[in-house]
Amino acid sequence: MGRSSQTDMAVLGALSIEPMTGYALREAIRNVLGHFWSESFGQIYPALAGLEADGHVTRQGSTRPGSSTFTITASGRRRLRELLSQPIQPVPPRNGLLIRLFFGHTLGVEACRSLIMQAREQAAQQLREYEALAAQTAGEPQYADAAPFWQLTISAGRHSAQAAIAWADESLAALDAVPSA
Amino acid sequence: MGRSSQTDMAVLGALSIEPMTGYALREAIRNVLGHFWSESFGQIYPALAGLEADGHVTRQGSTRPGSSTFTITASGRRRLRELLSQPIQPVPPRNGLLIRLFFGHTLGVEACRSLIMQAREQAAQQLREYEALAAQTAGEPQYADAAPFWQLTISAGRHSAQAAIAWADESLAALDAVPSA
DNA sequence: GCCCGCATGTAACTGGTTACATGATTGT
DNA sequence: ACAATCATGTAACCAGTTACATGCGGGC
Numbered sequence: 001m002g003r004s005s006q007t008d009m010a011v012l013g014a015l016s017i018e019p020m021t022g023y024a025l026r027e028a029i030r031n032v033l034g035h036f037w038s039e040s041f042g043q044i045y046p047a048l049a050g051l052e053a054d055g056h057v058t059r060q061g062s063t064r065p066g067s068s069t070f071t072i073t074a075s076g077r078r079r080l081r082e083l084l085s086q087p088i089q090p091v092p093p094r095n096g097l098l099i100r101l102f103f104g105h106t107l108g109v110e111a112c113r114s115l116i117m118q119a120r121e122q123a124a125q126q127l128r129e130y131e132a133l134a135a136q137t138a139g140e141p142q143y144a145d146a147a148p149f150w151q152l153t154i155s156a157g158r159h160s161a162q163a164a165i166a167w168a169d170e171s172l173a174a175l176d177a178v179p180s181a
Numbered sequence: 182m183g184r185s186s187q188t189d190m191a192v193l194g195a196l197s198i199e200p201m202t203g204y205a206l207r208e209a210i211r212n213v214l215g216h217f218w219s220e221s222f223g224q225i226y227p228a229l230a231g232l233e234a235d236g237h238v239t240r241q242g243s244t245r246p247g248s249s250t251f252t253i254t255a256s257g258r259r260r261l262r263e264l265l266s267q268p269i270q271p272v273p274p275r276n277g278l279l280i281r282l283f284f285g286h287t288l289g290v291e292a293c294r295s296l297i298m299q300a301r302e303q304a305a306q307q308l309r310e311y312e313a314l315a316a317q318t319a320g321e322p323q324y325a326d327a328a329p330f331w332q333l334t335i336s337a338g339r340h341s342a343q344a345a346i347a348w349a350d351e352s353l354a355a356l357d358a359v360p361s362a
Numbered sequence: 363g364c365c366c367g368c369a370t371g372t373a374a375c376t377g378g379t380t381a382c383a384t385g386a387t388t389g390t
Numbered sequence: 391a392c393a394a395t396c397a398t399g400t401a402a403c404c405a406g407t408t409a410c411a412t413g414c415g416g417g418c
Contacts, residue, residue: 004377006275013284023397033283036276040379045399067386067397077287084288088277088296092406094187095217096269098337102214103194104330106258107265112330115269148359149285149293152352156279159351163344170340171333178329185405204369221407226371248369248414273378 007047008056009083010039012076015057017146019071022048035126035157051076109180113172120168127161130154188228189237190264191220193257196238198327200252203229216307216338232257290361294353301349308342311335 014020014028022045029039048070051057056076061068072080097119104112134154137147195201195209203226210220229251232238237257242249253261278300285293315335318328 006377010280013280013287016284016287021397022399023395033280034274036274036279036283038273038275040273042379042381042400043377049399080284080287084281084284085292088281091275091277092219092221093215093217094219094272096272098217098334099191099194099214100265100269101330101333101337102217103197103261103265104333105327106194106197106262111266112333146286148355149282152282152285152293152355153279155351155355156282156348159344159348160341163340167337167340170336174329174333174336187405202369203371204367223372223407223409224405230371 003043003046003050005083005086006089007039007043008051009080010037011044011047011051012056012072012080012083015070015072016077016080017143019060019069021067021069025070035130036153054079109175109178113175116168116171116175120165120172123161123164123168127158127165130158130161134158184224184227184231186264186267187270188220188224189232190261191218192225192228192232193237193253193261193264196251196253197258197261198324200241200250202248202250206251216311217334235260290356290359294356297349297352297356301346301353304342304345304349308339308346311339311342315339 010029010033011025014025014033020028025048026039026041026044029037029044048057052059052070054075055073056079057070057072059068059070097115100107100115101112134151137143137150137154140147143150191210191214192206195206195214201209206229207220207222207225210218210225229238233240233251235256236254237260238251238253240249240251278296281288281296282293315332318324318331318335321328324331
């Protein structure tokens with residue numbers, strides 16, 4: 001199978017903004033939703049095929065490779081609203097950084113310090129990307145009614161990156177007080 | 182199968198603090214690591230069996246149900262250090278809240294507002310739990326050398342919850358400026 | 363005697379990733 | 391001509407969850 005309502009939601013959502021090929025869809029999900037969502041390659045095409053069978057999307061151009069774009073239908077928009085309204089599926093947490101720090105006494109203070117610095121740099125990098133993204137989003141008048149919502153997601157990323165940086169600085173200072181084995 | 186080095190890391194880590202039964206292990210992972218890690222029931226026992234076969238843990242008491250506790254061996258501790266030193270496996274993001282907000286124009290302003298308020302309350306609840314946890318951790322002298330590291334993970338949770346609250350408040354204000362369809 | 367919590371395990375299923383296979387188009 | 395990129399798909403595999411099956415021991 002490899003088709004879940006989660007994937008359907010992302011695919012229909014992307015197509016609700018503009019019609020695309022499957023390939024472009026994959027790029028759009030990576031580049032635009034990438035900061036908070038991901039779909040693997042092998043899910044998008046089966047999802048599109050299923051959505052087409054259900055009449056939620058139609059295929060323009062031939063079935064033959066190289067040219068077909070997918071367009072969302074009215075029933076597809078209805079389905080999208082339905083999917084968006086479903087309760088959020090909680091994801092079981094799996095934070096590779098925090099579990100290593102939790103066992104930091106075993107891992108060693110120096111390794112912990114280096115992990116935290118690494119995390120700090122990643123967050124700083126993300127922060128720069130969010131700033132760029134915010135500016136870019138503000139400058140595209142054709143998506144005026146969706147833009148405020150996009151800004152919410154960018155703002156979430158910014159807050160979380162800033163929190164990560166503040167935490168990292170605090171933590172590095174705290175580690176200085178720990179006897180380094 | 183159902184056995185990954187990730188699970189081994191969590192199991193060995195927990196047993197490095199004190200010997201436990203498989204059942205207690207599950208509880209410990211849920212209650213103590215729960216804020217940033219999870220292992221499902223069906224993974225723990227196969228992992229224990231595998232670790233026993235590899236000589237990383239030993240079983241005290243009989244094989245018969247009801248009484249055996251697992252203890253980490255010297256080779257288990259070595260293996261744990263090895264696992265903790267491995268590069269962090271990046272988890273593909275799947276944020277159910279942000280993807281709904283991204284398509285907020287389709288979902289509707291009111292539904293978005295309600296999702297954000299929900300998220301805010303969850304974060305506030307978590308914040309209270311972290312405060313309690315921090316106090317509790319500080320008051321247990323037998324784990325004195327591990328406690329500073331545990332505080333790091335609690336601090337991470339606190340920062341992230343605080344960021345979520347600040348973001349939610351900002352976002353609710355921003356939504357007031359959006360024409361409510 | 364019965365139910366509940368502790369304890370150990372297995373089997374089936376699902377969701378998701380990776381790698382593979384194929385071919386068209388475009389630019390150098 | 392050759393490489394890179396666009397494009398569509400499938401098959402095999404893996405990780406993780408859920409539900410099921412079983413039994414002991416203690417309290418009501």
